[in-house]
Amino acid sequence: MTDVPETCPVSDWATDYDIFDPDYVHDPAPIWDELRMRCPIAHTTRWGGSWLPTRYDDLQAMVRMVPALSSRSTAVVPPPPALREQLVAEAKKYGAETPPISADPPEHKPFRRMILPFFSPRAVEAQIPYTRALCHSLIDGFIAKGEADAAVDYAQQITPRVIAYVLGIDPGRADEFVEWVRGLLELGQTQPAMRIKYRGVIRDFFKDMVAERRANPGDDPISTLIEAEVEGKKLDDYKIVGVCFLLLVAGIDTTWSSISSSLLHFATHPEDQARLRAEPELLPTAVEEMLRFYAPVTMARKVTEPVEISGVALQPGDKVLMNFPAANRDPAVFDRPDKVVLDRQRNRHIAFGLGIHRCAGSNLARMEMQVALHTWFDRIGTFELTHPDSITWAGGQVRGPRSVPVRFGAAVC
Amino acid sequence: MKRGPRAVRIKVNPDLCEGHNRCFALAPDLFEVDDYGLSRARHDGAIPPEREEQARLAIDNCPEFAISVIEGD
Ligand code: HEM
Numbered sequence: 363m364t365d366v367p368e369t370c371p372v373s374d375w376a377t378d379y380d381i382f383d384p385d386y387v388h389d390p391a392p393i394w395d396e397l398r399m400r401c402p403i404a405h406t407t408r409w410g411g412s413w414l415p416t417r418y419d420d421l422q423a424m425v426r427m428v429p430a431l432s433s434r435s436t437a438v439v440p441p442p443p444a445l446r447e448q449l450v451a452e453a454k455k456y457g458a459e460t461p462p463i464s465a466d467p468p469e470h471k472p473f474r475r476m477i478l479p480f481f482s483p484r485a486v487e488a489q490i491p492y493t494r495a496l497c498h499s500l501i502d503g504f505i506a507k508g509e510a511d512a513a514v515d516y517a518q519q520i521t522p523r524v525i526a527y528v529l530g531i532d533p534g535r536a537d538e539f540v541e542w543v544r545g546l547l548e549l550g551q552t553q554p555a556m557r558i559k560y561r562g563v564i565r566d567f568f569k570d571m572v573a574e575r576r577a578n579p580g581d582d583p584i585s586t587l588i589e590a591e592v593e594g595k596k597l598d599d600y601k602i603v604g605v606c607f608l609l610l611v612a613g614i615d616t617t618w619s620s621i622s623s624s625l626l627h628f629a630t631h632p633e634d635q636a637r638l639r640a641e642p643e644l645l646p647t648a649v650e651e652m653l654r655f656y657a658p659v660t661m662a663r664k665v666t667e668p669v670e671i672s673g674v675a676l677q678p679g680d681k682v683l684m685n686f687p688a689a690n691r692d693p694a695v696f697d698r699p700d701k702v703v704l705d706r707q708r709n710r711h712i713a714f715g716l717g718i719h720r721c722a723g724s725n726l727a728r729m730e731m732q733v734a735l736h737t738w739f740d741r742i743g744t745f746e747l748t749h750p751d752s753i754t755w756a757g758g759q760v761r762g763p764r765s766v767p768v769r770f771g772a773a774v775c
Numbered sequence: 776m777k778r779g780p781r782a783v784r785i786k787v788n789p790d791l792c793e794g795h796n797r798c799f800a801l802a803p804d805l806f807e808v809d810d811y812g813l814s815r816a817r818h819d820g821a822i823p824p825e826r827e828e829q830a831r832l833a834i835d836n837c838p839e840f841a842i843s844v845i846e847g848d
C-alpha cells in the first residue's frame with residue numbers, strides 16, 4: 363500500500379488528489395473544473411504517485427509524445443512494491459505484455475493492424491443481429507416484473523457476450539468473464555492480490571483456447587493471431603495470449619459502464635428520456651454525448667525521458683493519468699460542457715482516446731451502445747430509479763455505475 | 776459533377792487519421808474507410824454545395840483534426 367491511507371481526506375486537489383476519494387468517484391467534474399483553472403496538470407503522491415492533466419489541448423499533445431510518454435505501463439494504479447517479486451515471477455510464467463495497448467512504436471503497429479479488421483465498420487455491422495437478439499432476450503427476462511437493474515441485468519450482460527461472440531469463445535461463460543474483469547480491473551486496483559489472481563485465470567483460459575484453435579483453426583481472431591507474422595516470424599504463444607487477454611478485458615467493463623451511465627442518465631433526466639423517445643433519430647448524437655459526458659476510461663503512461671508540458675517538467679519514472687474524461691469537459695472546446703445536449707452537433711470528444719492507441723474497439727462499442735439503447739427504449743416504457751440512493755460507482759481506470767435499479771411501465775408501441 | 780464557385784474540396788491527412796470513423800458515420804457518401812478504419816475522401820474530395828454542411832460536420836467531429844478544406848474556403 364501507499365504511505366497515505368486511502369481514507370485520508372484530500373487537503374488540496376492540486377497537490378494531493380485522490381482518484382478513489384468518494385466525491386471524486388461520484389462526480390469528478392467539479393474538481394476537474396477547479397484544477398483546469400488553477401493547476402491544469404495536478405500531482406499526487408497517492409496510489410504510487412501520478413500527474414493528472416485536465417485540459418483538452420494537453421491531452422491532445424500528450425498522446426503524441428511517444429515514446430517519451432510510454433504505454434509500457436498503462437495501469438492507473440501501479441502494483442505496490444511488496445508484490446513486485448510476485449509480478450516478475452508471474453511475468454516469467456505468462457508474459458506480461460498485452461499488445462497493442464502495452465506497446466510503443468515500432469512494435470505497436472503490427473499488433474494493431476492484426477486486430478483492426480475485426481472491428482472495422484463493416485465487420486461490426488455483421489455483429490448487429492446477434493447484439494440485437496441478445497438485448498431482446500435479456501429484456502424478455504425481466505420486462506414482466508416491471509423492474510430491473512439496468513446495469514446488472516442488462517448492460518453487464520451484453521458486453522461480455524458480444525466480445526465472446528466476436529472472439530469465437532463461449533458467450534455462455536459471460537458471468538465468469540465479468541468476474542475476471544472486475545477482479546482484474548476494478549477490485550484489483552486497490553486489492554493487488556486480486557489483480558494477480560485474475561491475470562493468471564485469464565491467461566490460463568486463453569492458453570487453452572490458443573491450443574484448441576491451433577488444433578481446430580477457424581476464421582476467428584484467435585486463429586488469425588496464430589497465423590499472423592511479424593517480420594516473417596510467427597508470434598510466440600504468450601504474445602497471442604496477451605492480445606486475446608486485452609481483447610477480452612478491454613471491451614467488457616468499458617462498454618458496460620457506458621451503457622449503464624446512459625441508462626442512469628435517462629432514468630434521472632426525464633426530459634432527456636422523453637426527448638429521445640419522441641425523437642429517436644437523435645440516437646447517434648445522443649450516444650456521442652453520453653460518451654463525452656460519462657467517458658469511462660482513464661489510461662496511464664510512464665514517462666521515459668524528461669519532457670515539459672504546460673510548464674510542468676515530467677521526469678523519467680513519473681506516471682501520467684491520461685484523463686480523457688476531463689478533456690471532454692473543457693470549456694475551451696465544448697460549449698456548455700457540463701450540460702448534456704442530446705443533439706450536440708459538434709462533438710470532438712476523446713472518450714476513446716486518440717493518436718496511435720485510439721480504441722481499436724470503438725466501432726464495436728458504439729454499435730453496442732446504439733443497439734442497447736435503441737432496444738431498451740423500444741421495449742421499455744418510461745423508467746425511473748427505484749432507489750435513488752443505491753447507485754454505486756466504480757472508479758479509477760474505468761468509471762461507471764455498477765447498480766442502476768429502475769422500475770418502468772409498459773412501452774407504448 | 777458540376778461545381779459552382781462555392782464548391783469546396785476536402786482532404787483526409789493520412790498521417791493524422793487514426794480511424795475513429797466519425798466522418799464515415801456522419802457522411803458515408805463523402806468518405807470511405809478501409810479494413811483498418813482509415814478514411815479517404817470519396818470523389819477526390821469534391822463536395823457538392825448541398826453537402827458542404829455535412830462535410831463541415833465531419834471536419835468538426837474528427838478527434839484527430841485530420842480532415843481539412845483544401846480548396847474553396
Ligand atoms: C465505451 C467503450 C470503450 C471505451 C470508452 C474505450 C476506451 C479506450 C481508450 C481510451 C483507449 C486508449 C488507451 C490508451 O490510449 O492507452 C482504448 C484502447 C483500446 N480499446 Fe477500448 N474502449 C471501449 C470499448 C472497447 C471495446 C468494445 C473493445 C473491443 C475489444 C476495445 C478494445 C480496445 C483495444 C484493443 C485498445 C488498444 C488499442 C491500441 O493500443 O492500439 N475497447 N479504449
Ligand code: SF4
Pocket residue numbers: 787791792793794795796797798799812813814836837838839840841842
Ligand atoms: S474522423 Fe478523422 S480520424 Fe476518424 S476516420 Fe475520419 S478522418 Fe480518420
